Amino acid sequence: MAELSANLLYASFVLYLVGTFFFGGAIKEKKGASEKQQNKWAMIAIYLTVLGFVSQLGYFITRWIASGHAPVSNLFEFTTFFGMMLIAAFILIYFIYKTPALGLFALPIALLIIAYASMFPREIAPLIPALQSDWLHIHVTTAATGQAVLAISFVAAILYLVKSVDQTQKSKKTAWLEVIMFTMVATLGFIIITSTFSAMDYKANFTWMNKYDKEDVFEYHLPALIGPHEGVLMTEGKLEPLVKMPAIIDANKANTVVWSLFSGIILYGLIRLIFRKRVAAIFKPLVKNVNLDLVDEISYRSILIGFPIFTLGALIFAMIWAQIAWTRFWGWDPKEVWALITWLFYAAFLHLRLSKGWHGEKSAWLAVVGFAIIMFNLIVVNLILAGLHSYA
């Protein structure tokens, strides 16, 4: 069962990948870019996407059966689920608005997220007592669904910005748009580097002095560019660190960050060298048939759809569960606080849009910030700001 599950996930990944190319084909054709006439490419693309989604749903169900609990209990499971719901939300929005260009951006982002998820440990793990509750399933699935729908607004915002930002001259806008592009490229870089070294089964052990002046051990899975405080390499034939960190910094995590940046810069540099254009400028011709007002509305609409789901899942269900599991419905744990921040941010967005008339480009930049907050909550809060929710 566990194996079947893994294969289904793999199949869905491939289907999304192929689907992306068909969406690419769909917008090349002049027709079809508008909602009235869908062309053949777009039909095939959405068909593949739905098929991929069904396959991933199969992964989810079979893994649930294998483990006896909904697979949303660690970072790998949660992040893949988030990717799956992103696809679901895209399918929903696609059937309302019929915009293939959205697929061209939504699918790759979902692919990145799912690939990123698989960098975390994938074993089926049992539930610790704190997680043994039906509310785990209810809370996590609704919260992730809400976040995924909200993330569609980011996808639409990217589409908007790629089309609307003037690429003929350098500006703050082009720079920020490149920051977004670089982040995605660096994520890809991280995935490539991590899976390469993990395929080589790279392991280097260090002993080091932690901040309490006690000896501790680190296992590195990437060559140590950055070593721990007074670290001594214990595994023969592995790279000696170039610099060493003070004891209060987690050198292992810092090393991963440096590697991601490093591979991101190389990858991004290569792309720039080959195309001799900003990355956003490479995409620009693809979106020339896009109707900006419509994309703006998609972005707003997905926030309107996502906001209530997010509130229900990430705040209300979360509070109910916290009352049962931790005796209080709210405890200012970092994860809780970041859910509140996300919620406040989108509330601010809705007010700015409604009352201050922040439409179009301003609204698109806000949607980007909103997504950044969601990702921060997913990644940084889990991995770095440890609290009760810390999975890893």
Add this chain to the structure above:
Amino acid sequence: MKEVVKCECGHVNPHGTILCESCGRVLDETQKNSKMIDMRYEGSARRSQTYNKSMIDKIWNFFTSVKVGVSLIVILLIASSVGTIFPQEQYIPPTELPEVFYEAEYGFLGKLYYLLGFHNLYSSWWYLICIAMLGTSLLIASIDRVVPLYRSLKKQKIARHEGFLKKQRIFGITNTDKQASDFEEIKRSLESRRYKVKEENGNLLAEKGRFSRWGPYVNHAGLIIFLIGGMLRFLPGMYVDEVLWLREGETKEIPGTEGQYALKNNQFKVEVYDKENEEDQTFNAAIDKVGTIVKNYQADVTLYEKEGNSLPGEDATLKKIKDHAVKVNFPLKHDHYALYQVDYKLDELSEMSFNLMNKSTKETFGTMTISLDDPKTMYELKDGYSVELMSYFPDFEFDENQEPVTKSRIPNNPAFIFNMKTPDKPKGEVSFVAIQQTLEPLGENTYKMAFAGVDTRNVTALTVRKDLTLWIFFVGGGIFMIGVIQGAYWNHRRIWIQRKDGEIWLAGHTNKNWHGLKRDISMILEGTNLNEPEDQLEAKHIGEKEK
């Protein structure tokens, strides 16, 4: 005297009205020249937009401003994120002093964090003031808008003024000779799309989803109720938060219940996932990687209620209420109280046994067992042999004068001073006994207390909680959800259609989701001679581009 504005249509509007509540005529000079009118709040007279003289006006206006509301939200958002950089004081290890901990753990930045009070950010006065201001703003801003909005939406006239139609975002004129038949056709298809259609002298108003306009006010009311719940928590008697440490076999009064209830711990256990166990086989890979993974923390307890009024010091009779297995996620609930499994200690020492032994012959003269919670002072052994327990240190250490003292009353590291009385030493020999340590402070002894074993038990920690404010939060949260769904999943769409000598005018407005409105209109117009109306906003964008 109250000022009023009388419209040409005859309707009397309150002072400050921008669009006549009834016919929609533009009453405010500044709006007359714009291509499209601002439809927010239907151009109604809001107190905040009309009066700005007294102090109260100024305060009112401050809190009604969305700019202020959004600023408060953003301030809270940024402040909240600062509070997550380092752990809050409640999450640092309980044995650590915050003034030392933050600097030791996070260096200079940690020290700064502590000095600025960020370690207790969410209960700081300024954070609470921001929340209070947010609540005030929610309340006042909502009242300022909801009343006039209600008046306008209630009083809409079907035949709106020409200028009102022309200045809608969706607007179109069709020349047609089949006016009457088209008109009937449209009416039917509007009704089939679940619009409420009203007709008056050949003019139509089709409306749908007006109730969604109340969504924001409903959700704000929910939030206000939620915040009130937070304030009520500070009333005495509404909220109990206590911890009860309970050893196996022990019965104690439950703190916070004013002596009404007592609890007995029958057993406490910790279970782990086991690779040998059939059920847990799926998890083998994970268990190999991590080591042990806990499956269950469970305290089997019995709840008692005290009967009658017992005097202090007198043992009350206990009436059993129920047995329950308290696990994480499965608290024991009774009469507004809930008991949660939150902490534990395994294998706390409960009893220690010693043999009285002659050091040289190794002959023993009986065994004594000391209850570490309730030790006796004399232990009689074999005929003529007895041991006096002169001092007992449950959690022993030496103080700065090398005197034995106890750190607490918990038997973490028990130590004893014995006086061993035997027929050959009737006055007794004094011996100091601690774990792995024996001292003979008054000179060499003949006898010793030989360690003979321990008995241990587990201890559970339960949080005792009563929270009479919960239902208010629940109601507030529920109302918020209703309001937010009402406002987000429905839209208020209106279509006005007027017949004017040989022409049909059509205008449309929605508070959001214009795409949906346009789709509605194009479906309604299908099969009629009417042109699709123009989206004047899009036309404007295109116009700008071509310039």
